Amino acid sequence: MQGTDPLVQIQNLDVSYYTKGVQAKALHNIGMEILPGERLGLVGESGCGKSTLLKTIMGVLPPNGKVNRGSIEMDGRNLIEMDEKLRRQTRWAEISMITQSALNALNPVQRIDRQIIEAIRTHQAMSKEQAAERVSELFGMVGVDPARARDYPHQFSGGMRQRAVIAMALALSPQLIIADEPTTALDVIVQDQIFSRLRQLQQDRGFAMILVTHDIALVVENCQKICVMYAGMIIEAGNTRDIIQKPRHPYTIGLINAVSVLGSVTAPIAIPGSPPNLFENLEGCRFAPRCPFASALCHQKIPEPTTLENGQKVLCHHWSKADEFSKLAKSPETWMQSTTATT
Ligand SMILES: Nc1ncnc2c1ncn2[C@@H]1O[C@H](COP(=O)(O)OP(=O)(O)OP(=O)(O)O)[C@@H](O)[C@H]1O
Numbered sequence: 001m002q003g004t005d006p007l008v009q010i011q012n013l014d015v016s017y018y019t020k021g022v023q024a025k026a027l028h029n030i031g032m033e034i035l036p037g038e039r040l041g042l043v044g045e046s047g048c049g050k051s052t053l054l055k056t057i058m059g060v061l062p063p064n065g066k067v068n069r070g071s072i073e074m075d076g077r078n079l080i081e082m083d084e085k086l087r088r089q090t091r092w093a094e095i096s097m098i099t100q101s102a103l104n105a106l107n108p109v110q111r112i113d114r115q116i117i118e119a120i121r122t123h124q125a126m127s128k129e130q131a132a133e134r135v136s137e138l139f140g141m142v143g144v145d146p147a148r149a150r151d152y153p154h155q156f157s158g159g160m161r162q163r164a165v166i167a168m169a170l171a172l173s174p175q176l177i178i179a180d181e182p183t184t185a186l187d188v189i190v191q192d193q194i195f196s197r198l199r200q201l202q203q204d205r206g207f208a209m210i211l212v213t214h215d216i217a218l219v220v221e222n223c224q225k226i227c228v229m230y231a232g233m234i235i236e237a238g239n240t241r242d243i244i245q246k247p248r249h250p251y252t253i254g255l256i257n258a259v260s261v262l263g264s265v266t267a268p269i270a271i272p273g274s275p276p277n278l279f280e281n282l283e284g285c286r287f288a289p290r291c292p293f294a295s296a297l298c299h300q301k302i303p304e305p306t307t308l309e310n311g312q313k314v315l316c317h318h319w320s321k322a323d324e325f326s327k328l329a330k331s332p333e334t335w336m337q338s339t340t341a342t343t
Pocket residue numbers: 017018019024026044045046047048049050051052053062064214278
Protein backbone atom coordinates (compact mmCIF):
# COMPACT_ATOMS: atom_id res chain seq x y z
CA MET A 1 0.00 0.00 0.00
CA GLN A 2 1.37 3.41 -0.85
CA GLY A 3 0.62 6.71 0.85
CA THR A 4 1.50 10.16 -0.41
CA ASP A 5 3.71 11.47 2.40
CA PRO A 6 7.22 10.08 2.21
CA LEU A 7 8.30 7.68 4.95
CA VAL A 8 11.87 8.88 4.58
CA GLN A 9 13.02 12.06 2.86
CA ILE A 10 16.69 12.76 2.23
CA GLN A 11 17.74 16.25 1.20
CA ASN A 12 21.07 17.83 0.16
CA LEU A 13 23.10 15.14 1.87
CA ASP A 14 26.91 15.44 1.75
CA VAL A 15 29.09 12.83 3.46
CA SER A 16 32.90 12.69 3.44
CA TYR A 17 35.57 10.34 4.74
CA TYR A 18 38.75 11.83 6.16
CA THR A 19 41.92 9.80 5.88
CA LYS A 20 45.13 11.43 7.13
CA GLY A 21 43.52 14.83 6.66
CA VAL A 22 42.52 14.12 3.05
CA GLN A 23 38.82 14.35 2.25
CA ALA A 24 36.93 11.89 0.00
CA LYS A 25 33.50 13.27 -0.89
CA ALA A 26 31.67 9.95 -0.80
CA LEU A 27 28.16 11.45 -1.12
CA HIS A 28 27.36 14.71 -2.84
CA ASN A 29 24.00 16.47 -2.73
CA ILE A 30 21.93 13.30 -2.34
CA GLY A 31 18.18 13.80 -2.48
CA MET A 32 15.65 10.98 -2.49
CA GLU A 33 12.42 9.90 -0.88
CA ILE A 34 10.90 6.56 0.01
CA LEU A 35 7.13 6.22 0.27
CA PRO A 36 5.55 3.84 2.78
CA GLY A 37 5.43 0.32 1.38
CA GLU A 38 7.62 1.13 -1.61
CA ARG A 39 10.44 -1.03 -2.97
CA LEU A 40 13.29 1.16 -4.18
CA GLY A 41 16.43 -0.15 -5.83
CA LEU A 42 19.74 1.65 -5.41
CA VAL A 43 22.19 0.65 -8.14
CA GLY A 44 25.69 1.55 -9.16
CA GLU A 45 29.19 0.13 -9.50
CA SER A 46 31.38 -0.74 -6.57
CA GLY A 47 32.65 2.37 -4.78
CA CYS A 48 29.84 4.69 -5.93
CA GLY A 49 28.64 5.29 -2.36
CA LYS A 50 25.76 2.85 -1.88
CA SER A 51 27.04 1.47 1.43
CA THR A 52 27.89 4.96 2.66
CA LEU A 53 24.31 6.07 2.01
CA LEU A 54 22.91 3.05 3.88
CA LYS A 55 25.25 3.54 6.79
CA THR A 56 24.23 7.20 6.98
CA ILE A 57 20.54 6.23 7.04
CA MET A 58 21.22 3.60 9.72
CA GLY A 59 23.47 5.99 11.67
CA VAL A 60 26.44 3.64 11.67
CA LEU A 61 29.11 5.56 9.70
CA PRO A 62 32.68 4.70 10.74
CA PRO A 63 34.51 7.27 12.91
CA ASN A 64 36.25 8.90 9.91
CA GLY A 65 32.92 9.42 8.09
CA LYS A 66 31.15 12.73 8.61
CA VAL A 67 27.83 14.22 7.47
CA ASN A 68 28.74 17.75 6.34
CA ARG A 69 25.31 18.84 5.15
CA GLY A 70 21.74 17.73 4.69
CA SER A 71 18.89 15.97 6.43
CA ILE A 72 17.21 12.57 6.64
CA GLU A 73 13.64 13.07 7.81
CA MET A 74 11.54 10.19 9.12
CA ASP A 75 8.19 10.78 10.83
CA GLY A 76 8.98 14.47 11.20
CA ARG A 77 12.36 13.90 12.88
CA ASN A 78 15.76 14.61 11.35
CA LEU A 79 17.77 11.42 11.97
CA ILE A 80 21.05 13.29 11.45
CA GLU A 81 20.41 15.57 14.41
CA MET A 82 18.96 12.93 16.70
CA ASP A 83 21.00 12.09 19.80
CA GLU A 84 22.70 8.71 19.80
CA LYS A 85 20.43 7.14 22.42
CA LEU A 86 17.27 7.89 20.44
CA ARG A 87 19.03 6.90 17.23
CA ARG A 88 19.86 3.49 18.69
CA GLN A 89 16.17 3.01 19.43
CA THR A 90 15.22 3.65 15.82
CA ARG A 91 17.74 1.07 14.57
CA TRP A 92 16.05 -2.33 14.19
CA ALA A 93 12.75 -1.02 15.61
CA GLU A 94 12.03 1.45 12.78
CA ILE A 95 14.81 0.78 10.26
CA SER A 96 16.55 -2.57 10.01
CA MET A 97 19.12 -4.00 7.69
CA ILE A 98 19.78 -7.25 5.88
CA THR A 99 23.50 -7.35 5.19
CA GLN A 100 25.52 -8.88 2.35
CA SER A 101 26.87 -11.70 4.45
CA ALA A 102 24.67 -13.57 6.89
CA LEU A 103 27.87 -14.85 8.47
CA ASN A 104 28.75 -11.32 9.56
CA ALA A 105 25.28 -10.62 10.89
CA LEU A 106 25.02 -13.75 13.03
CA ASN A 107 27.18 -14.63 16.01
CA PRO A 108 28.69 -18.06 15.16
CA VAL A 109 28.88 -19.25 18.80
CA GLN A 110 25.32 -18.43 19.80
CA ARG A 111 22.14 -20.33 18.93
CA ILE A 112 20.09 -18.41 16.36
CA ASP A 113 16.93 -18.17 18.49
CA ARG A 114 18.89 -16.57 21.36
CA GLN A 115 20.29 -13.93 19.06
CA ILE A 116 16.86 -12.95 17.80
CA ILE A 117 15.30 -13.15 21.29
CA GLU A 118 18.00 -10.79 22.61
CA ALA A 119 17.45 -8.36 19.75
CA ILE A 120 13.69 -8.33 20.46
CA ARG A 121 14.05 -7.92 24.23
CA THR A 122 16.58 -5.09 23.89
CA HIS A 123 13.81 -3.02 22.30
CA GLN A 124 10.56 -4.40 23.63
CA ALA A 125 9.29 -5.40 27.08
CA MET A 126 8.59 -9.06 26.38
CA SER A 127 9.13 -12.24 28.39
CA LYS A 128 11.61 -14.82 27.07
CA GLU A 129 8.68 -17.16 26.33
CA GLN A 130 6.82 -14.50 24.35
CA ALA A 131 9.98 -13.62 22.43
CA ALA A 132 10.60 -17.32 21.70
CA GLU A 133 7.07 -17.58 20.32
CA ARG A 134 7.78 -14.56 18.14
CA VAL A 135 10.93 -16.28 16.83
CA SER A 136 8.87 -19.34 15.83
CA GLU A 137 6.39 -17.08 14.08
CA LEU A 138 9.24 -15.25 12.28
CA PHE A 139 10.82 -18.52 11.17
CA GLY A 140 7.47 -19.56 9.73
CA MET A 141 7.27 -16.26 7.90
CA VAL A 142 10.67 -16.65 6.24
CA GLY A 143 10.10 -20.33 5.40
CA VAL A 144 12.40 -22.12 7.85
CA ASP A 145 11.10 -24.91 10.12
CA PRO A 146 10.74 -23.26 13.58
CA ALA A 147 12.17 -26.43 15.12
CA ARG A 148 15.53 -25.38 13.64
CA ALA A 149 15.59 -22.08 15.55
CA ARG A 150 17.82 -23.55 18.25
CA ASP A 151 20.55 -24.46 15.75
CA TYR A 152 23.88 -22.64 15.50
CA PRO A 153 24.51 -20.62 12.31
CA HIS A 154 27.01 -23.21 10.95
CA GLN A 155 24.25 -25.85 10.97
CA PHE A 156 22.32 -23.81 8.40
CA SER A 157 22.89 -23.66 4.63
CA GLY A 158 23.76 -20.24 3.17
CA GLY A 159 20.15 -19.69 2.06
CA MET A 160 18.75 -20.65 5.49
CA ARG A 161 21.20 -18.33 7.21
CA GLN A 162 20.10 -15.47 5.01
CA ARG A 163 16.46 -16.30 5.84
CA ALA A 164 17.38 -16.18 9.55
CA VAL A 165 18.88 -12.72 9.01
CA ILE A 166 15.66 -11.64 7.29
CA ALA A 167 13.72 -13.00 10.31
CA MET A 168 15.92 -10.88 12.57
CA ALA A 169 15.35 -7.80 10.41
CA LEU A 170 11.56 -8.36 10.62
CA ALA A 171 11.55 -9.07 14.36
CA LEU A 172 10.45 -5.61 15.49
CA SER A 173 8.19 -4.91 12.49
CA PRO A 174 10.22 -1.93 11.18
CA GLN A 175 8.75 0.49 8.66
CA LEU A 176 11.87 0.37 6.49
CA ILE A 177 14.16 -2.55 5.68
CA ILE A 178 17.43 -1.95 3.92
CA ALA A 179 18.73 -4.97 2.02
CA ASP A 180 22.40 -4.59 1.07
CA GLU A 181 23.26 -7.09 -1.70
CA PRO A 182 21.22 -9.66 0.29
CA THR A 183 21.83 -12.61 -2.01
CA THR A 184 25.29 -11.98 -3.48
CA ALA A 185 26.79 -15.07 -1.86
CA LEU A 186 23.97 -17.39 -2.94
CA ASP A 187 23.31 -19.39 -6.10
CA VAL A 188 20.70 -18.14 -8.56
CA ILE A 189 17.94 -20.56 -7.54
CA VAL A 190 18.25 -19.74 -3.83
CA GLN A 191 18.52 -16.06 -4.76
CA ASP A 192 15.15 -16.27 -6.58
CA GLN A 193 13.52 -18.08 -3.65
CA ILE A 194 14.75 -15.48 -1.16
CA PHE A 195 13.59 -12.58 -3.31
CA SER A 196 10.15 -14.03 -3.92
CA ARG A 197 9.79 -14.56 -0.15
CA LEU A 198 10.98 -11.00 0.55
CA ARG A 199 8.52 -9.56 -1.97
CA GLN A 200 5.69 -11.58 -0.46
CA LEU A 201 6.58 -10.44 3.08
CA GLN A 202 6.89 -6.86 1.92
CA GLN A 203 3.43 -6.97 0.33
CA ASP A 204 1.83 -8.70 3.33
CA ARG A 205 3.41 -6.51 5.99
CA GLY A 206 3.67 -3.23 4.11
CA PHE A 207 7.20 -2.17 5.07
CA ALA A 208 9.23 -0.09 2.64
CA MET A 209 12.44 -1.56 1.30
CA ILE A 210 15.66 -0.22 -0.18
CA LEU A 211 17.43 -2.89 -2.19
CA VAL A 212 21.07 -2.10 -2.78
CA THR A 213 22.81 -3.88 -5.60
CA HIS A 214 25.22 -3.49 -8.50
CA ASP A 215 22.84 -5.73 -10.50
CA ILE A 216 20.25 -3.61 -12.30
CA ALA A 217 18.38 -6.76 -13.43
CA LEU A 218 17.55 -7.56 -9.78
CA VAL A 219 16.05 -4.11 -9.37
CA VAL A 220 13.93 -4.54 -12.48
CA GLU A 221 12.50 -7.78 -11.07
CA ASN A 222 11.96 -6.52 -7.54
CA CYS A 223 11.52 -2.74 -7.30
CA GLN A 224 8.98 -0.16 -8.48
CA LYS A 225 11.47 2.69 -8.26
CA ILE A 226 15.14 3.00 -9.01
CA CYS A 227 17.95 5.40 -8.05
CA VAL A 228 21.15 5.15 -10.06
CA MET A 229 24.29 6.28 -8.25
CA TYR A 230 27.61 7.26 -9.74
CA ALA A 231 30.65 8.54 -7.85
CA GLY A 232 28.66 9.67 -4.83
CA MET A 233 25.77 11.28 -6.71
CA ILE A 234 22.30 10.15 -7.79
CA ILE A 235 22.48 10.66 -11.52
CA GLU A 236 19.05 9.29 -12.44
CA ALA A 237 15.92 8.28 -10.51
CA GLY A 238 12.30 7.42 -11.20
CA ASN A 239 9.89 4.57 -11.91
CA THR A 240 11.79 1.43 -12.86
CA ARG A 241 9.70 0.86 -15.98
CA ASP A 242 10.25 4.43 -17.24
CA ILE A 243 13.97 4.28 -16.64
CA ILE A 244 14.48 0.90 -18.29
CA GLN A 245 12.39 1.93 -21.31
CA LYS A 246 13.79 5.46 -21.60
CA PRO A 247 17.01 5.98 -19.67
CA ARG A 248 18.06 9.65 -19.95
CA HIS A 249 21.60 9.41 -18.55
CA PRO A 250 24.45 7.79 -20.53
CA TYR A 251 25.61 5.92 -17.39
CA THR A 252 22.16 4.35 -16.95
CA ILE A 253 22.15 3.51 -20.68
CA GLY A 254 25.53 1.81 -20.15
CA LEU A 255 24.33 -0.15 -17.08
CA ILE A 256 21.31 -1.41 -19.02
CA ASN A 257 23.43 -2.45 -22.01
CA ALA A 258 25.70 -4.36 -19.64
CA VAL A 259 22.74 -6.79 -19.20
CA SER A 260 21.94 -8.01 -22.71
CA VAL A 261 18.28 -8.93 -22.06
CA LEU A 262 17.52 -5.50 -20.63
CA GLY A 263 19.46 -3.53 -23.22
CA SER A 264 18.26 -5.81 -26.07
CA VAL A 265 21.83 -5.99 -27.32
CA THR A 266 23.19 -9.26 -28.72
CA ALA A 267 26.02 -9.40 -26.18
CA PRO A 268 26.45 -7.39 -22.98
CA ILE A 269 28.53 -4.24 -23.43
CA ALA A 270 30.62 -3.24 -20.42
CA ILE A 271 31.32 0.43 -19.72
CA PRO A 272 35.08 0.87 -20.16
CA GLY A 273 37.15 2.46 -17.38
CA SER A 274 36.34 2.83 -13.73
CA PRO A 275 34.76 5.43 -11.43
CA PRO A 276 36.93 8.38 -10.35
CA ASN A 277 39.03 8.48 -7.20
CA LEU A 278 36.93 10.48 -4.75
CA PHE A 279 40.01 11.72 -2.91
CA GLU A 280 40.83 13.82 -6.00
CA ASN A 281 39.31 17.21 -6.76
CA LEU A 282 36.61 16.44 -9.32
CA GLU A 283 35.35 19.01 -11.78
CA GLY A 284 32.35 18.83 -14.08
CA CYS A 285 30.15 15.78 -14.51
CA ARG A 286 31.79 12.88 -12.70
CA PHE A 287 30.90 10.48 -15.51
CA ALA A 288 32.34 12.71 -18.27
CA PRO A 289 35.75 10.94 -18.45
CA ARG A 290 33.99 7.66 -19.36
CA CYS A 291 31.08 9.09 -21.32
CA PRO A 292 31.20 8.66 -25.11
CA PHE A 293 28.83 11.62 -25.50
CA ALA A 294 30.60 14.14 -23.24
CA SER A 295 31.14 17.70 -24.54
CA ALA A 296 33.53 20.37 -23.26
CA LEU A 297 30.75 21.66 -20.98
CA CYS A 298 30.46 18.24 -19.29
CA HIS A 299 34.12 18.36 -18.28
CA GLN A 300 33.71 21.86 -16.78
CA LYS A 301 30.35 22.06 -15.05
CA ILE A 302 28.29 19.74 -12.85
CA PRO A 303 24.84 19.47 -14.48
CA GLU A 304 21.76 20.82 -12.68
CA PRO A 305 19.10 18.19 -11.90
CA THR A 306 16.19 18.09 -14.34
CA THR A 307 12.77 16.64 -13.46
CA LEU A 308 10.77 15.33 -16.42
CA GLU A 309 6.99 15.20 -16.69
CA ASN A 310 6.80 11.59 -15.48
CA GLY A 311 8.78 12.51 -12.35
CA GLN A 312 12.01 10.99 -13.71
CA LYS A 313 15.05 12.94 -12.47
CA VAL A 314 18.28 13.16 -14.41
CA LEU A 315 21.63 14.85 -13.95
CA CYS A 316 23.01 15.27 -17.47
CA HIS A 317 23.62 18.37 -19.61
CA HIS A 318 22.52 16.46 -22.71
CA TRP A 319 19.60 14.37 -21.42
CA SER A 320 17.37 15.62 -24.27
CA LYS A 321 19.57 13.72 -26.75
CA ALA A 322 19.19 10.45 -24.83
CA ASP A 323 17.16 8.66 -27.55
CA GLU A 324 19.98 9.24 -30.01
CA PHE A 325 22.56 8.19 -27.36
CA SER A 326 20.59 4.99 -26.64
CA LYS A 327 20.78 3.98 -30.32
CA LEU A 328 24.49 4.73 -30.58
CA ALA A 329 25.21 3.01 -27.25
CA LYS A 330 24.11 -0.35 -28.64
CA SER A 331 27.33 -0.48 -30.61
CA PRO A 332 30.46 -1.48 -28.62
CA GLU A 333 32.51 0.91 -30.83
CA THR A 334 30.66 3.89 -29.34
CA TRP A 335 32.05 3.09 -25.90
CA MET A 336 35.58 2.73 -27.23
CA GLN A 337 35.43 6.38 -28.30
CA SER A 338 35.25 7.74 -24.77
CA THR A 339 38.41 9.81 -24.50
CA THR A 340 39.92 8.89 -21.17
CA ALA A 341 38.50 5.44 -20.58
CA THR A 342 41.34 3.39 -19.21
CA THR A 343 40.47 -0.15 -20.23
N1 LIG B 1 35.97 4.04 6.02
C1 LIG B 1 36.33 4.65 4.88
N2 LIG B 1 37.38 5.50 4.85
C2 LIG B 1 37.73 6.15 3.70
N3 LIG B 1 37.09 5.99 2.53
C3 LIG B 1 36.04 5.14 2.50
C4 LIG B 1 35.61 4.44 3.67
N4 LIG B 1 34.54 3.67 3.31
C5 LIG B 1 34.32 3.90 2.00
N5 LIG B 1 35.20 4.79 1.52
C6 LIG B 1 35.28 5.32 0.14
O1 LIG B 1 34.02 5.94 -0.12
C7 LIG B 1 33.60 5.66 -1.47
C8 LIG B 1 32.23 5.02 -1.46
O2 LIG B 1 32.34 3.71 -0.90
P1 LIG B 1 31.09 2.78 -0.59
O3 LIG B 1 31.58 1.58 0.16
O4 LIG B 1 30.01 3.58 0.01
O5 LIG B 1 30.65 2.33 -2.07
P2 LIG B 1 29.71 1.13 -2.55
O6 LIG B 1 29.00 1.63 -3.74
O7 LIG B 1 28.88 0.65 -1.42
O8 LIG B 1 30.73 0.02 -2.95
P3 LIG B 1 30.57 -1.58 -2.80
O9 LIG B 1 29.50 -2.00 -3.76
O10 LIG B 1 31.94 -2.07 -3.19
O11 LIG B 1 30.23 -1.85 -1.36
C9 LIG B 1 34.70 4.80 -2.09
O12 LIG B 1 35.56 5.65 -2.81
C10 LIG B 1 35.40 4.20 -0.89
O13 LIG B 1 36.77 3.96 -1.18
